Amino acid sequence: MRIAYSPCPNDTFVFDAWAHGRLIGAPALDVTFADIDITNGMAERGELDVLKVSYAVLPYVLDTYALLPCGGALGRGCGPLVLTSEPGVSLTGRRIAVPSERSTAYLLFRLWAAEQVPGGVGEIVVMPFDRIMPAVRSGEVDAGLVIHEARFTYRNYGLHRLADMGEHWESTTRLPIPLGAIIAKRSLGAERLRLLADAARRSVRAAWDDPEASRPYVRAHAQEMDPAVADQHIGLYVNEFTAGLGEDGYAAVRGLLTRAAAEGLVPALAPGALDFP
Known part of the structure; x- marks a missing residue:
């Protein structure tokens, strides 16, 4: 089974047991490591069987892929941040670095900016x-939208948090923040998709049951990250919604994509597009 996910600690933690053949009955994985912007593009081109992608890319790929109800990243207090080199900077007309224009972070940023940045931002x-953080520090860009462990390390770059996209989302919706989704090709068939969802769920449970087992895999792919930061990263992004989206998780995904479609940022979802076979 060909799969692509990031080398970030939350993904390697979640998929460790599955990737290393420790789940009885789970299909073997052929893993490609790629940043989220790359996997989003893979999904749009219909590459690979299973992918970790941004929830923001779902409206473009759900004809080909089904959303698995587990294995992804949602949460509270874990949203993307807007960083600047000086506090209190106005973003009107400014040059902003983002990790992907198909990312959930970007959708959250555009929804925030529509309310908070009079006149709109400038070049993306x-x-x-x-x-991104080095580019903000050097002045290559005026601000940066950051994700992942950057929320723990941005002060090391002398940067300032201008806004927290997650705080804005949670305060206006009372829902968790939808970040990364696991999708699988519909052509695999309903039985195979259910098998994949079960394997993803069991892999999460195995990681929680024996977190030490995943440490070599996590460290091997996060060599430049402080182990304490890696642990914080996992603690923040691997949670109850990783084991199962549940009612609040699905409500968050529908809410984000419905609001984004109303702003013309993504196509509207077809009825039942998020339903799992």
């Missing part, structure tokens, strides 16, 4: 997420 520059 897409760059790998690990380049």
Whole structure:
């Protein structure tokens, strides 16, 4: 089974047991590591069987892929941040770096900016997420939208938090923040899709039951990250919604994509598009 997910600690933690053949009855995985902007593009081109993608890309790919009800990343207090080199900077007409224009972070940012940035932002520059903070610090861009462990490390770059997209989302919706989704090709068939969902759920449970087992895999793919930051990353992004979206999780995904469609940021979802076979 060909799968792509990021080398970030939350993904390697979640998929460790499955990727290393420790789940009885689960299909073997052929893993490709790729940043979220790459996996979003893979999904739009219909590449690979299973992918970790941004929830924001779902309206473009749900004809080909089904959303698995587990394995992804939602949560509270874990939203993307807007960072600047000086506090209190106005973003009107400014140059902003983002990790992807198909990312959930970008949708949350555009919904926030529509309310909070009079006149709108200026140029949007897409760059790998690990380049964004250096670009803000150097003045290459005026602000950066950051994800992942950057919420723990941005002060190391001398940067300032201008706004928290998650705080804005949660205060206006009372719902968790939908970030990353696991999708699988519909052509695999309903039985196979259910098998994949079961494997993803069991892999999450196995990681929680024996967190030490995943440490070599996590560390191997996060070599430049402080182990304490990696643990914080996992603690924030792997939670009850990873084991199962549940009512609040599905409400969050529908809410985000419905609001984004109303703003013309994504196509509207077809009825039943999020339903799992």
